[in-house]
Amino acid sequence: MARLTKSSFSTTLRHDVPASIVVFLVAVPLSLGIAMASGAPLAAGLIAAVVGGVVVGALGGSAVQVSGPAAGLSLVVADLVQTYGWRATCMITLLAGAVQLVLGVFRAARAALAVSPAVIHGMLAGVGVVIALSQLHVVLGGSPQRSALANLIELPGQLAELHGHKIAVGLLTIAVLAVWVRLPQRVRTVPAPLAALMAAALTAWIFGWDVTRVDLSGAFTAWTFPVLPQGDGHLIMAAVLLVALLAGVESLLCSVAVDGMHTGPRADLDRELTGQGVANMVTGALGGLPVAGVIVRSTANARAGARSRASTILHGVWVLVFAIGFGWTIQLIPMEALAALLVFIGVQMVNLGHIRKVHGHGEVPVYVVTMATVILLGLAEGVLAGLALAALMALRRLTWVTVRTRRRPDGRYHATISGSLTFLGVPRLTQELRAIPDRAAVDLELNIDFMDNAAFEAIHAWRLDHERLGGTVDIDELHDEWYAMAASGVRVYPAKTPSHGPDRSWLPWAYRRRRAARRPASHGPAAQDDCLLTEGAREFHRRTAPLVRPIFTELARGQQPTHLFITCADSRIVPSLITASGPGDLFTVRNIGNLVPRRDCEPHDDSMGAAIEYATQVLGVHTITVCGHSGCGAMAGLLSGGVMAGGLPAMRRWLRHGNHSLARFIETAGDRLGDDALDLLCRVNVQQQLDNLRTYRKVDDQVRAGRLKLVGLYFDIGEARVHVLPPVPSQLSVHA
Template identity: 40%
Template sequence: MNAQASQGLNSAVVGRDFLASIVVFLVALPLCMGIAIASGAPPALGLITGIVGGLVVGSIAGSPLQVSGPAAGMAVLVFQLVDEHGLIMLGVVGLIAGALQLLAGVFRLGQWFRAISPSVIHGMLAGIGVLIFASQFHVMLDDAPRSGGLANLAAIPEAIIKVFPADGSVHHLAAMAGIITISTIIAWNKFKPKTLALLPGPLLGVIVGTIFALVFALPITLVAVPANLTDALNIPTPEALAGALDREIITLGIVFAFVASAETLLCATAVDKMHIGARTQYDKELRAQGIGNIICGALGALPMTGVIVRSAANVEAGATTRISAILHGAWLLLAVAAFPFVLNQVPTAVLAAILVYTGYKLVNVAQIRKIAEFGRQELAIYFVTLIGVVAIDLLTGVILGFVLATLKLVYTFSHLSIDVTHDKQSNRTDVWMTGSATFFSIPQLSGALESTPRGAEVHIHVEKLDYIDHACLEMLSSWEKLHQSTGGSLTVEWNALVQAYGRRSQDPSRTEIPALMQRPAA
């Protein structure tokens, strides 16, 4: 009976994972091609990455329900690489990035990639969203994107003017296909019936936009997927591999590894919050991503990361094991091998429209409001990162945000606010400390204590302190001896600190400074 129940349970699990894999495949198919186009690469290279992400990384991932593939967050970096160094160097940089990720996983550095301020990460994603929106807006009109983020943004008014035909161009026709695609996605997400809730909006948008282009025989650019997937391989040549020693290529490999790892592990953390199953093994996930990117690099395909859109769809569709992620890679391979003629009917404007919508969603206004709740400093970190990514480049933007977050941390651990009140009638002085009392604060604290009257009863309130270090405790102990020689006393209100942290004092009557500050017995 137990064996039968176990077999039935296993069948149910496999059935749920099978259905979930189809949903993830339908989400991944248009995004793999769209992200490749946004990266300045052939759509087939994005599909190859999706296949490797499913069949290989899905089998060995440390996060069983996370789905890997080409990510919008890497599109900007890849586009810059292809534009400056050529498509052939894509595989070389991928090999370097994958090897670094594998080594990071072997040396158990997975947790450290999570030690990044959320404001920096969200600022980076928002900056990437702005860049994707600005570049793909032009592609959606069958126009060429400009050379940089600011140039793409500045050229949007010019692109809008092109929509109104005056020279026999087809920009307005491509725009119509793109607008219909985006409208379909928005309408479906808002009004979709519960019975079809698992049908992804981007796929429906591609279907509707493609049918519109076919019915009206629009003379706009179509996707080009080769009949034989091996014809699309971009395997690095010996000359390209020799370029791996170039300082600029090595730097790009490091940047790719850092960004891909941060995005993957943050995505894995988010996926863990969506289900109650097995938790992520971060070092194992990093090793799996490294192996996947080494394979993608050897094939000259796009780099991969864990992708939140596909992973969320996987969890929401009821997946419980890694079978779903593996099968989605198999469906991608089947689609490319058996039905390339179907994919070749999709207009590039339709895929670009999906990326325009994705870029808009990455600039998450609700997330900005959440960050604002933590103060203006966090908001400043967010916008400095965003502006740096858009105006300069992704690495510089992240470094600026990280530096600002570090300076904020230094300020937090070195800033102390002191308020002093004195009651002449009782000759009592109250010193209220807020923030962090460290050795940086000793001059400030000494000045406040020395301003108290001789012989006063001094009470120091520490319940609003975040931290007090040994140097400050020693200074208080020394000053207590000096103050007692004038007939005064020093009381540190430790009980208030204990109560502020929700703990009970074993001796409520005790208010003197702790043993660390007491003089040794004679």
């Protein structure tokens, strides 16, 4: 056990003691109200509050979470009390605690987080509606019915027989609860539930209203040990598991939510579940309600400034002291005021914020089905219905197939299939693929992480039919080669391809740093760019360097590239990306317009000549590639006759090396100049630079000897597609 230092004692006095008093003031009225909604003795709510505070506070895994009787369990407890009686319900609570203890010991807490929050929120909303409907009858001076539907049917008759004083107390309680949140902060130091009950009790006492009083006489002295339930053993075990799982899941989800409300140590979920189990065993033995982590009290504790579990423990101590020493004051509270408090709480449990959250993830149907089933059939049925629907929707998402087909300007069809290909997606898959016209050339891209036999057969059969009718199909698989392996007869393992996120190295900074770009900058643009460079270097060292270090260790002895790659300096052209090459493959030269000045040209340029000599005579490359691109700014300047480069004298001099390209373009285009003139010039320019390369004697000799190949590429930026340009007869006398 940690030693109590002077600093920790001071923290407890300054922060935890005041917070514990706030939580105590919230806990007492809520505990009484939940006991009333559960059909249990009112003292059972106070016992659960004491045990939840002291036992879970001491043994649990959360520093700030407060446990006690939970409204979400009231329907289960009410049904158990009506079916087996109160003492047997206490035994069920005790056994449920033992189940939680075993689960915590075996570290099963994390599994509870697999429950969809939409199910939990829908369950709580349904419970809230049921509580509000049942307690509304008490506010009106009547008695709640067995089910929510019966309460709704009986409501008009209850309204016809109004009981003046009882309704007045209820309305007064609800009015105080509604108005309290709008009062100044100093007034709101007193919790709203306590203020509402005090106002109702005081008003009823002053005016002598005829109301029903809370009766705690003999509640703490008439204790007897719980008894075993009588009935079907399977149903009893089901009830034990239901209480254990619902209380455990609610506690663990509450722990995760409370972690975001404070800066202290994070919750140990397995320890928390163990502590909840011990507490439920104790509260069951003492005749209390089931215990769970409660978000209302936990939020109040965190907002009041609690720093440690001392606040939770002390709040339980204050409840115990109050119940023993001042329990008589509770008898001043009208039952109708407690019922009105429960109506208000029940309405608040239908949280619009939760609906907005689940709507953002497409889980509103799960929320609605869970809530409606809880209201109409019961808590267990509602939870099962919500879990089943959540599982079906998750299965649908996991097996959903996206098929996108478009026709490119060159007449080819590009089809992309994304998702997990299973038999469930075969109807949609075949429908989309068969919509592609016969005899069409198709590029089929498979961006999938799984393919079962039914999906493979569907794609393969379509491919064979399409090719038999005169079409062509080129299949490109972005992940593991599911189709290729299945087509070759290799065994395909059932596991999905691990999701390796996209290699971030090829993404532009603007995409990778979009969040950072939204934050206000503390430095100028230049400093931000420098920061991106240094961050990029750090990311390389952290993520990429360990993967490529063996390659660079080998390359450190020398380079042996096979290609001289001449391309434009345009920032959108990434040679290694568009050629799928790696370190050591390309000897790259970049300049404005991917121009190759002719040998002995004016103005003279040794930069390109030196690169060509070194690549062909020292490195011995096999290929020289000139790569142009769409929308080239240099070619636009050339097409404008130098007007666009008016204020850039160096640019005007450099563009003289493109005059032969311009002349060739005019000769090639003739009268067909139009909107595509720039792209046509970009293509012609590549072919011209291949001719310019042959003005270098060593290049021409190697080409003639068949030892060197010249290749022209054109990169369409908008389409992200590389085109190989057809060779043209040389117009140069290379040896002149």
